[in-house]
Structures are given as C-alpha cells and as structure tokens.
Amino acid sequence: MRPLHGRGLDRIYQAFVGPGDLAIDVGAHVGDRLAAFRRLGARVIAMEPNATLFRVLAWLHGRDSGVTLLPDAAGARSGPGVLHLNRANPTVSTMSDSFVEAARATAGWRSQVWNEPVAVSVLTLDDVIARHGPPAFIKIDAEGVEPDILTGLSRLPPAVSFEITTMARAAGLAALDRTLALGCNRFKFSLGESHRFLQPNWIDGAAMRSFLTALPEHTNSGDVYGVTDDWTPRTRPSSG
Structure with missing residues (x-):
C-alpha cells in the first residue's frame, strides 16, 4: 500500500477507533481500511461478497486473529442476493440496479460494465452485531446500496461513515436520512481519497444535506462521517 x-x-480514522474497539468494514474491497483499523489497534469484522476480492483479503489478513472475514454482502434483510460483477474494475461491483443504470448515463462511468450477476449471501448489520458484538465504528462503501445496509441496522454505533457518489446522489441522501433517524446529529465530509475533512467543525444534518446536494458532479465521490451523542474522539480529529 502507498x-x-x-x-x-x-x-x-484515529478519532473513531483505538485499541480494544471493534470496527465493521462493509465493502472491505482489498483491505486498505481494514489495515488502518488494525494499525490503530481495533478488531475488525470485514464483509466482502466479491469472491475475487475476498481471496485477496484472505491472503492478506486470513491469519490475523484480530480480523474476521465474512464473504457476505450487507443489506436490508438477510437472505440471498445478487451482486453485479464488474470484472474489469471489481471494486465497483454492486447490488444496486439503479447504480448500474446511473453509470450508463454519466460521463466518466459509461465505460464501466457490469455483465456478470452472481448469487451472494446477504446479512443485516443487526445480524452481524448480534454474532460479533457492538462496534465503535462502521464504515460502509457499497456502490449505491448504503441506504439498504443502514436499513438493516436498528441501533447505530457512536460513529459511522458511508460513501456517496454524485451520480447516485439520491442514495447518499437516503443514507444520510437513515443515519439521522438512527441518532446521528453531527457530520463531516471527506472528498475522494483525500482522507481529510472539508469542514473544520461538525455540522448538523440539514447543513450536510445542503452540502451534499450542492456537490458538483465532477467531484464524483466522498465519504460522510456521522457521530452520535455517545461518540467520544479517540484522539483529536484532523480537520485537514
């Protein structure tokens, strides 16, 4: 990793997890976030339904007793599901039909092809937490399925992050609404892979909705971080 x-x-991430904490990594991909959580001392439950990426995770982290790898997707209900594979760019494989449709109409995404549906197992976050314990932080990166994943969660941890893409902005706004309903009340945004917050201070849900609505299309993607009143920073968060 670079x-x-x-x-x-x-x-x-140092503001959200520390030694002894549990983090749930939904859409672990090739494990860069997982590795950061481990460097910070947290145990990790990593969910990745793409079999190719799961093999990479198993090779990199399968012998780490602090990591539990689940070859499952997360969703609104536990059961069977269908993952649309993008073989050329596997980290953008998705379970969202609307995400695939939006890509076809968006400059910069039209070359992406999801041409192989595969059956996968889906677990709700409630089921995962019931089996593995309550997390301090949940990170969600699932290409437009974020609202469904949060629907499968009935009690929010102290902190959560979820990806939003401007081509599937409605999904990101729906995810924001769900976190608000679950008790998030302060938010920040990190653009792309900058790993820095654009806001120097936490903002409320209405301000974050306005911010996300106004994001220019060319910004493409970023992550919303939300915290509840139960959150205590592990270290001082960087405003960058």
Missing part, C-alpha cells in the same frame, strides 16, 4: 495513503487513513 505510504501516504496509509498515513492518511490512519489520520482520519
């Missing part, structure tokens, strides 16, 4: 990338991840 050293600067790793240090950036450690910098932004």
